[in-house]
Amino acid sequence: xxxxxxxxxxxxxxxxxxxxxxxxxxxxxxYMSWYRQDxxxxxxxxxxxxxxxxxxxxDVPEGYKVSRKEKRNFPLIxxxxxxxxxxxxxxxxxxxxxxxIQYFGAGTRLSVL
Amino acid sequence: xxxxxQNSGPLSVPEGAIASLNCTYSDRGxxxxxxxxxxxxxxxxxxxxxxxNGDKEDGRFTAQLNKASQYVSLLIRDSQPSDSAxxxxxxxxxxxxxxxxxGLGTSLAVNP
Numbered sequence: 001x002x003x004x005x006x007x008x009x010x011x012x013x014x015x016x017x018x019x020x021x022x023x024x025x026x027x028x029x030x031y032m033s034w035y036r037q038d039x040x041x042x043x044x045x046x047x048x049x050x051x052x053x054x055x056x057x058x059d060v061p062e063g064y065k066v067s068r069k070e071k072r073n074f075p076l077i078x079x080x081x082x083x084x085x086x087x088x089x090x091x092x093x094x095x096x097x098x099x100x101i102q103y104f105g106a107g108t109r110l111s112v113l
Numbered sequence: 114x115x116x117x118x119q120n121s122g123p124l125s126v127p128e129g130a131i132a133s134l135n136c137t138y139s140d141r142g143x144x145x146x147x148x149x150x151x152x153x154x155x156x157x158x159x160x161x162x163x164x165x166n167g168d169k170e171d172g173r174f175t176a177q178l179n180k181a182s183q184y185v186s187l188l189i190r191d192s193q194p195s196d197s198a199x200x201x202x203x204x205x206x207x208x209x210x211x212x213x214x215x216g217l218g219t220s221l222a223v224n225p
Contacts, residue, residue, distance in 0.1 A: 040217070090156055
């Protein structure tokens with residue numbers, strides 16, 4: 001089954017404790033991205049990757065890191081989480097940026113205390 | 114800043130009626146247009162894509178695109194309570210960037 005898998009689905013952590021949210025897709029997609037979704041602000045792109053070892057900032061990259069060492073995986077790293085990073089996070093992938101039919105993971109609800 | 118605007122709603126329609134959702138965009142060079150449905154707490158899922166002026170139908174859903182007026186709409190015929198969700202409009206901007214710009218979504222409630 002074609003899917004984008006995110007883990008964990010729910011995470012409660014404390015300020016400053018490094019965490020990683022994993023994302024994996026099995027569709028051989030080149031393009032992957034991370035979004036956060038907040039009430040009244042909609043979906044905002046954090047980082048994206050056009051292919052292996054090619055990543056770039058989205059609209060709200062501050063406080064986040066990503067890597068793309070393999071085509072299928074695109075983890076999101078919060079080196080020192082802060083309460084303003086409490087949000088619902090989605091990983092998405094598409095065949096390429098141009099097609100833009102994006103497939104989303106189930107989401108990770110993060111609370112930073 | 115390129116924008117995509119939607120009425121936040123909630124849009125309330127009775128079961129069996131036609132729900133009409135609208136979206137306007139500011140980038141005249143936009144080329145690709147998408148409607149995603151998002152249930153509360155769930156991830157967005159694509160329901161329609163449209164690339165040229167006119168109507169595109171898929172089951173109970175019809176997407177309408179008017180590039181001259183810079184709007185795209187989604188019609189849902191025979192609305193069902195299961196259609197109650199937030200509908201997100203997304204537009205690809207012009208040029209090599211092909212960045213996807215998202216609207217904030219319209220909340221639809223279909224009442225039995």
